[in-house]
Amino acid sequence: MAAERVPACVLRLLRTKQRPIGKISTQWPLFGNPSTIRSAPRCPISNTPRRPKKQAADDPGFTSILDNPPELVRTGRRHGPGLIILAIIPVTAFLLGTWQVKRLQWKTDLIAKCEDRLVRAPLPLPARVDPDAIADFDYRRVQTTGRFRHDQEMLVGPRMRDGEQGYIVVTPLERDGDEGAKVLVNRGWISKQNADQRRRRDGGLPAGEVRVEGMMRQPWKKNMFTPDNRPDKGEFYFPDVGQMAALTGSQPVWIEQTMNPDFHTILDYESRGIPIGRPAEVNLRNNHAQYIFTW
DSSP states (O other): OOOOOOOHHHHHHHHSOOOOOTTOOOOGGGTSOHHHHHTSOOOOOOSSOOOOSSOGGGSTTOOOTTTSOOOOOOOOOOOOHHHHHHHHHHHHHHHHHHHHHHHHHHHHHHHHHHHHHHTSOOEEOOSSOOGGGGGGGTTEEEEEEEEEOGGGOEEEEEEEETTEEEEEEEEEEEOSSSGGGOEEEEEEEEEGGGOSGGGOOTTSSOOSEEEEEEEEOOOOOOOTTSOOOBGGGTBBSSOOHHHHHHHHTOOSOEEEEBOOOOHHHHHHHHHHTOOBOBOSOOOOOOOHHHHHHHO
């Protein structure tokens, strides 16, 4: 029976010099006739992968991706809401920033105009004031004389000052002439304990003719959290000039009495129950520059 042929690659592995392990025999008869083994064909060793007998490119109908590259085809699907929102955000921010630039210029001009009015000499208040012209005289210093109608006094509040609760004292000033010459005077702030007129000492309720110097103002407006006034109960939460004027028979004119904010004077006024007026200065808020950088 002919000896089996052993590939030459296997023979080369067997011919490598290795240290004998135990008593295993290395004689060739284990594999057959050595002469037969030597005549076996050699198996070439290569790291190159063998090429398959048939490739896809050998097919006559094969089309390469280089010859026919893929194309993007629109499926007709609209953009989702997230992409639309992302596109709207920068446009909205730009529009808001542009609007704030205009608001900044408007507020800067308004403050400059009010400060110019404030430095002028006090203007004698006429007997009759045109309500439509009050906006043009905002922060304009005026002076007048008359008698305070303490029986028609109104307390607006509560209002806080330095952490203490109190009220704004609004008293009609009756001037010479007919009844319609009265105007509303914001005399200033008093503490809650001095809200009762009986607790006010000398000077808290000035009698006779007095001279009032202050600024014509348009008072603050109510917000969504401010309750409505209840004049029938004497409760005023915000200054409604039209309502107060109709209640007291006065002109819809609001004058804020001013004073120098001297520390000792303020302590004296608090102890005697005299309303503390505000300093003659413009206190309009101007935060539009911050809003510009925000947007």
